[in-house]
Amino acid sequence: MNPFAKPYHINFSRADLGTSPPAIALLSGEPERSARIARDYLQNSRQLSDYRGLNSYIGYLDSTPILVATSGMGAPSLSIAVNELVQVGIEKIVRIGTCGSIQARVRVGDVVISTGALCRQGAANDIAPVEYPAVADPFLTVALAGAARDLGIEYHLGITASVDTFYEGQERTESSANPHLPRWLQGITEEYRRLNILNYEMEAGTLLKMAGVYSFTAACICGVVARRTENEAIEVEKKGEAIERAIEVALHAIRTLSAREIGNT
Numbered sequence: 001m002n003p004f005a006k007p008y009h010i011n012f013s014r015a016d017l018g019t020s021p022p023a024i025a026l027l028s029g030e031p032e033r034s035a036r037i038a039r040d041y042l043q044n045s046r047q048l049s050d051y052r053g054l055n056s057y058i059g060y061l062d063s064t065p066i067l068v069a070t071s072g073m074g075a076p077s078l079s080i081a082v083n084e085l086v087q088v089g090i091e092k093i094v095r096i097g098t099c100g101s102i103q104a105r106v107r108v109g110d111v112v113i114s115t116g117a118l119c120r121q122g123a124a125n126d127i128a129p130v131e132y133p134a135v136a137d138p139f140l141t142v143a144l145a146g147a148a149r150d151l152g153i154e155y156h157l158g159i160t161a162s163v164d165t166f167y168e169g170q171e172r173t174e175s176s177a178n179p180h181l182p183r184w185l186q187g188i189t190e191e192y193r194r195l196n197i198l199n200y201e202m203e204a205g206t207l208l209k210m211a212g213v214y215s216f217t218a219a220c221i222c223g224v225v226a227r228r229t230e231n232e233a234i235e236v237e238k239k240g241e242a243i244e245r246a247i248e249v250a251l252h253a254i255r256t257l258s259a260r261e262i263g264n265t
């Protein structure tokens with residue numbers, strides 16, 4: 001690919017990443033989270049672009065170049081951002097997200113590290129058959145779990161349910177404008193709970209399927225901001241801490257990987 005070509009949505013080129021370009025990207029749904037990671041956790045960071053809220057930054061974790069990018073909410077938007085990140089040379093993606101717990105033992109403020117995802121996402125079906133597994137990279141995932149352990153942060157390793165909607169798809173009716181849930185979604189949270197699924201979010205499944213198809217590596221860590229075994233609410237006052245933990249775990253994990261493992265050799 002022409003190193004000066006700027007994929008339309010991320011709006012920066014491989015050449016914009018300099019002479020030692022990052023191989024790893026931290027990907028958040030929320031643009032403010034991306035800005036914060038770049039500003040508060042990386043050194044010498046600078047903004048690369050800010051088109052349609054898909055803001056991106058480059059910075060350094062010690063001497064490792066890191067890209068920070070935004071997926072937006074949901075799989076269609078994520079699929080665009082991820083496709084274009086791969087076009088500019090990204091080889092590893094760690095999603096740093098938020099989620100709702102569907103197991104009583106997974107509490108608000110904890111982090112969930114996805115080993116794989118139940119992928120109930122339309123966008124993913126354009127990329128691979130529905131049966132195609134959505135699995136996280138084992139090495140990145142073990143690095144995340146080890147980092148959480150090192151930092152003494154409560155973490156849970158297991159399967160995530162990635163769905164297309166925050167309200168109907170996650171069985172929210174009381175906080176939704178739509179009180180009518182299709183019959184096939186009624187009781188879905190309890191069914192997933194019994195299947196030992198840990199959490200709900202909206203991007204990991206498609207990211208992990210894309211990783212398999214495109215041959216990059218990916219993992220996902222989410223801070224828990226809702227406890228769906230109790231109610232539908234986002235615990236906004238605890239969100240900052242949950243996200244901070246997820247970011248700290250992700251950065252510590254990257255520190256434990258060698259330059260060869262990250263791809264910067």
Ligand SMILES: O=P(O)(O)O[C@H]1O[C@H](CO)[C@@H](O)[C@H]1O
Nearest residue numbers: 029030073074097098201202
């Ligand atoms: O906090 P982010 O990364 O956006 O992740 C979660 O939050 C959004 C819903 O509030 C969805 O994108 C969901 O996956």
Ligand SMILES: O=c1cc[nH]c(=O)[nH]1
Nearest residue numbers: 098099100201202226
């Ligand atoms: O409950 C939640 C919280 C964050 N993100 C989701 O998709 N669901």
